[in-house]
Amino acid sequence: MTMFDTVLVANRGEIAVRVIRTLRSLGVRSVAVFSDADAGARHVREADTAVRIGPAPAAESYLSADRLLDAAARTGAQAVHPGYGFLAENAGFAQACAEAGLVFIGPPASAISLMGDKIRAKETVRAAGVPVVPGSSGSGLTDEQLAEAARRIGMPVLLKPSAGGGGKGMRLTRVESALRDEIAAARREARASFGDDTLLVERWIDRPRHIEIQVLADGHGNVVHLGERECSLQRRHQKIIEEAPSVLLDEATRAAMGEAAVQAARSCGYRGAGTVEFIVPGTDPSQYYFMEMNTRLQVEHPVTELVTGLDLVEWQLRVAAGEPLPFGQEDIALTGHAVEARICAEDPSRGFLPSGGTVLRLHEPQGEGVRTDSGLSEGAEVGSLYDPMLSKVIAYGPDRATALRRLRAALAATVTLGVPTNAGFLRRLLAHPDVVSGEMDTGLVEREVDSLLPEGVPAEVYEAAAAVRAEALAPRGGGWTDPFSVPSGWRMGGAHAAPAFPLRVPGREPVVHAPAPSAAPRVSHDAVTVELHGVTHTFRRAGDWLGRDGDSWHVADHDPVAASLSGAGHAGADTLAAPMPGTVTVVKVAVGDTVAAGQSLLVVEAMKMEHVISAPHAGTVAELDVTAGSTVAMDQVLAVVVPEEHTEGSGGTAGTPAQEEK
Structure with missing residues (x-):
C-alpha cells in the first residue's frame, strides 16, 4: 500500500498541530486551512502550506464543505483529516470527500450516519449482543410516548437528543410531574443545537462512571481494542480529566468491555480509530452499558498513545491508505499510567464563563513524562467564535x-x-x-466545585501588583533625584506614609493597597517576588497579569471616579454587563419596555455557550446599548433596568446569567 503524498487537515488549533506533527514524521506534505481569525495561528505556520477558506464565523469557513474541498483540489491533496469537532462526524462531508475522489481519514459515511443516530445505534449494537442502557425504543416518539417510556423505566431518567453529542441538550428528570416541561425544554435545545428535536429516554444511573474503549479497525476485517479510558471527571457532561487505564476495571471486566466495543465497531462496518462509550455503575463495574460511539479521534487519545506506545493518528493514516493492521489483540499491552487535563479559556472564579484575550506570555510544560498538545503561541488572540479548549497537558x-x-x-x-x-x-x-483514591463518578466535580475555588484574590497578588507599580515609579539613572518623585512615602517634616495603589481584579471589589516597607519585593521584566507574613511568593508577570501555580489574575488600576461615571446614570438603576467576551445573538426587549424579575432580556454567545442575561428585578428598560450581532467585551454595559420602586442606594448588580452549552 502507498502512503498519501499530501493531506489536508480540515481543522484548527491543537488538533491541527497534532495531526501535522505526525504527517511530518511520515514525510507527508500537510495542508492547513484557516479563517480570517486564524491567519497568524500556529497550525498555519507549522503546515507545509496553508489556504484561506473564509471569514471568521465557522459556518463560513471550517464548516463549509465546499470551501474545504476546493482547498484540497487547489493543493493537490489526496486525503482529508477532519480532526475532531466541526465536520469530523458529518456523514455528508465524508460522502462529499469520496465523491470528490478524496480519502476521508475516518470511517465510512454509513458508519458515521448510523452511530450518529443514538436510537439506531442502540438498536444496532443491541442486536450484536452489546448491553445497552434500559430505555425507549423506536424513533420519532411523541411527548406522551416518551413520558410513558420514562414511567415504565422508572424515575429518574435522562432525556437525550438522538442526533446530538457532547452532553448538549441532555436533561436529567427526577420526578414524574416534571416530565412534560422537561421534554418540551429538551426538544427546544435539541432543535437549536442539532436542527433535530428527536429524543430518547434512558434510565439514569446515580453516581455512574464514564468508561470508554478505544477501537482500531482496518479495511480487511481486523478490529482490535486498545484498552479503556476513565472519563468520569466532567462538568456539564463535558470531560475535563481523562486517564488510562481505569482503576475501576479488573482484567476480566476490561476484556469483556473491550470485546463488546469490538462487536459494536463490527456492527456498523467501522474503519479507522473510534471510541465506544459505556456508562458503568461504580458499585458494580461488571454491569456496563453502551451509551454511544464517537466516530472520530477523541480529544483524550494521547493517554491511550502513552500506555500502548501507538501513534493513533499514524494508524488512522495507514488504515485510510489501505494498510492492514499488523498486530492482533494479543499484541496489545497497557504499560504504565497516563492522565490528561484539558486547558480551556474559561474563568473558574466567574462561574467558568468563557474568557478571551491576547496570550501575552506562554509557558507550556514538557520534560520527563510530560507532553503538551497545543495550538497556542505568544501573541495569539483567543476569541469567542470557536471551542474554548486551548491545549492539553498529559x-x-x-x-x-x-x-x-x-x-x-x-x-x-x-x-x-x-x-x-x-x-x-x-x-x-x-x-x-x-480523585487521588480513584473513587470518582460523573457528578464529583459539580458536587465539589466550591471547595476547588479559592476564596477571593489572595493578598499576595495585590502585594505583587503594588510592587510592580512601585518599581515602575522608581527613578532611573544616576545623579540627583527629586525626593517627591520617589514612591517611598517621604514628605516634608519627616512624615512618612506608604504609597497606596487602588487596584482591582475584574469581577472583584477594588482594593486600596499599600505594600509593607519590609516586604523587599524583587521585580524583573518577567517575574515578581514578594514576602508576606514570612512566606515568599513568586509570580510570573506580563504587563498587568500575574500567574502562579496555573492560576492567573489581571490586576488593573482602579479609578473610582471613572467607575462611577461608567455606571447606569440612573438613580436606583441596575447595570447589566457582559459576563464574558462574545456576541449578542438575541435581544428580546426595547427601551421603555416593562420587564419582570428574572425575565430573559438578551442572549450572549461565546465559544459554543449561550448565556441568558435576565432582569435582576421588575422595572423598565432605561438603556439598551447593543443589538443582535453586536460583539461585546467582558464587563461591557449591555442594558440598564430601572426598578419599579426607587430606594436609597439600591441597584448595582446584574442578573446572574444562565449557562447553556450549545
Whole structure:
C-alpha cells in the first residue's frame, strides 16, 4: 500500500498541530486551512502550506464543505483529516470527500450516519449482543410516548437528543410531574443545537462512571481494542480529566468491555480509530452499558498513545491508505499510567464563563513524562467564535500516583497570561482525595466545585501588583533625584506614609493597597517576588497579569471616579454587563419596555455557550446599548433596568446569567 503524498487537515488549533506533527514524521506534505481569525495561528505556520477558506464565523469557513474541498483540489491533496469537532462526524462531508475522489481519514459515511443516530445505534449494537442502557425504543416518539417510556423505566431518567453529542441538550428528570416541561425544554435545545428535536429516554444511573474503549479497525476485517479510558471527571457532561487505564476495571471486566466495543465497531462496518462509550455503575463495574460511539479521534487519545506506545493518528493514516493492521489483540499491552487535563479559556472564579484575550506570555510544560498538545503561541488572540479548549497537558508514569504527581506539577508550571484558564482549578481537582483514591463518578466535580475555588484574590497578588507599580515609579539613572518623585512615602517634616495603589481584579471589589516597607519585593521584566507574613511568593508577570501555580489574575488600576461615571446614570438603576467576551445573538426587549424579575432580556454567545442575561428585578428598560450581532467585551454595559420602586442606594448588580452549552 502507498502512503498519501499530501493531506489536508480540515481543522484548527491543537488538533491541527497534532495531526501535522505526525504527517511530518511520515514525510507527508500537510495542508492547513484557516479563517480570517486564524491567519497568524500556529497550525498555519507549522503546515507545509496553508489556504484561506473564509471569514471568521465557522459556518463560513471550517464548516463549509465546499470551501474545504476546493482547498484540497487547489493543493493537490489526496486525503482529508477532519480532526475532531466541526465536520469530523458529518456523514455528508465524508460522502462529499469520496465523491470528490478524496480519502476521508475516518470511517465510512454509513458508519458515521448510523452511530450518529443514538436510537439506531442502540438498536444496532443491541442486536450484536452489546448491553445497552434500559430505555425507549423506536424513533420519532411523541411527548406522551416518551413520558410513558420514562414511567415504565422508572424515575429518574435522562432525556437525550438522538442526533446530538457532547452532553448538549441532555436533561436529567427526577420526578414524574416534571416530565412534560422537561421534554418540551429538551426538544427546544435539541432543535437549536442539532436542527433535530428527536429524543430518547434512558434510565439514569446515580453516581455512574464514564468508561470508554478505544477501537482500531482496518479495511480487511481486523478490529482490535486498545484498552479503556476513565472519563468520569466532567462538568456539564463535558470531560475535563481523562486517564488510562481505569482503576475501576479488573482484567476480566476490561476484556469483556473491550470485546463488546469490538462487536459494536463490527456492527456498523467501522474503519479507522473510534471510541465506544459505556456508562458503568461504580458499585458494580461488571454491569456496563453502551451509551454511544464517537466516530472520530477523541480529544483524550494521547493517554491511550502513552500506555500502548501507538501513534493513533499514524494508524488512522495507514488504515485510510489501505494498510492492514499488523498486530492482533494479543499484541496489545497497557504499560504504565497516563492522565490528561484539558486547558480551556474559561474563568473558574466567574462561574467558568468563557474568557478571551491576547496570550501575552506562554509557558507550556514538557520534560520527563510530560507532553503538551497545543495550538497556542505568544501573541495569539483567543476569541469567542470557536471551542474554548486551548491545549492539553498529559503526564505519564510507571504508576498512577506518579502520573498524577507529574500532571499536578506540570499544571502548576503552565502559564497563559492574558487569557484566564482552568489550569489552577484542574491542579486542585487532581489533588482531591477522591480523585487521588480513584473513587470518582460523573457528578464529583459539580458536587465539589466550591471547595476547588479559592476564596477571593489572595493578598499576595495585590502585594505583587503594588510592587510592580512601585518599581515602575522608581527613578532611573544616576545623579540627583527629586525626593517627591520617589514612591517611598517621604514628605516634608519627616512624615512618612506608604504609597497606596487602588487596584482591582475584574469581577472583584477594588482594593486600596499599600505594600509593607519590609516586604523587599524583587521585580524583573518577567517575574515578581514578594514576602508576606514570612512566606515568599513568586509570580510570573506580563504587563498587568500575574500567574502562579496555573492560576492567573489581571490586576488593573482602579479609578473610582471613572467607575462611577461608567455606571447606569440612573438613580436606583441596575447595570447589566457582559459576563464574558462574545456576541449578542438575541435581544428580546426595547427601551421603555416593562420587564419582570428574572425575565430573559438578551442572549450572549461565546465559544459554543449561550448565556441568558435576565432582569435582576421588575422595572423598565432605561438603556439598551447593543443589538443582535453586536460583539461585546467582558464587563461591557449591555442594558440598564430601572426598578419599579426607587430606594436609597439600591441597584448595582446584574442578573446572574444562565449557562447553556450549545
